[in-house]
Amino acid sequence: MPMAGFIKVIAGEMFSGKSTELARLVERALIAGLPVQVLVPAFSHRGSLRDVDERLARLVGRWTIVPVPDGAAERLDELVDRDALVVAVDEAQFFDRHLVTHCRRWRAEGRQVLVAGLDMDYREQPFGAMGDLMCIANEVVKVHAVCTRCRQADAFISHRLSAESAQVVVGEHNYTALCGDCYRAEGAAGIGYTRSMP
Ligand SMILES: [Zn+2]
Incomplete structure (x- = not known):
C-alpha cells in the first residue's frame, strides 16, 4: 500500500x-x-x-x-x-x-x-x-530552548557572541539562545554578552 x-x-x-x-x-x-x-x-x-x-x-x-x-x-x-x-x-x-x-x-x-x-x-x-x-x-x-540570560522566557533567536558579520559562522560556542527582550537588550548593549551557565 x-x-x-x-x-x-x-x-x-x-x-x-x-x-x-x-x-x-x-x-x-x-x-x-x-x-x-x-x-x-x-x-x-x-x-x-x-x-x-x-x-x-x-x-x-x-x-x-x-x-x-x-x-x-x-x-x-x-x-x-x-x-x-x-x-x-x-x-x-x-x-x-x-x-x-x-x-x-x-x-x-x-x-x-x-x-x-x-x-x-x-x-x-x-x-x-x-x-x-x-x-x-x-x-x-x-x-525552543530557555533563554540563557533571564533563564525564564522561551528563547527565540540564536544570538551571536562573536563580532563576525557573515550570515554563516559555524560553531555552537559562537552562539547562545535568547528570548526577544534579552536579544533586544543585548543588541542595544552591543557585542560582548558572555554566556554564564549555572
Ligand atoms: Zn530572556
Whole structure:
C-alpha cells in the first residue's frame, strides 16, 4: 500500500532540541521498518560528530547519513536512494532553494519528509529556504530552548557572541539562545554578552 507523503518541519533557534526531535522521528520510522536517509550539509558535518550523528548512532535499522557537498540541493536527485521512504534533512537552513522543489516532489512520491533547521539567522531574518519550507509543509513544529540570560522566557533567536558579520559562522560556542527582550537588550548593549551557565 503506498504511503501518504508529507512534509514536517521542525524549526527553532540553536540549542532548542531540533536534532533531538528529528532523531526521535527517525527512530519511529525505523521501528516501523522504513528505510531512512538523513541529509546534512557537508561543511557543517566536517570535524567533530554532530548532535544528530550521536543520536542516530544508537538506532537500529536501515538508515544512512548523506553529506551533501556545500549544501547544494541541486544534486539531491543523484544522492537520495529511490527506496528511501523517509528523507530527513538536518541543518536545512544551509541548503539552497532547490531543496523546496525536492521536498515537494518527495512528498508527491509518497515519502515522509522530515526537515529540521534554524528558522532565523542571528539578525532575526528568515534563514535560507526555511521560510518557504514552512509554507509548503503539512506540519510545522517550533521548538525552543530557555533563554540563557533571564533563564525564564522561551528563547527565540540564536544570538551571536562573536563580532563576525557573515550570515554563516559555524560553531555552537559562537552562539547562545535568547528570548526577544534579552536579544533586544543585548543588541542595544552591543557585542560582548558572555554566556554564564549555572
Ligand atoms: Zn530572556
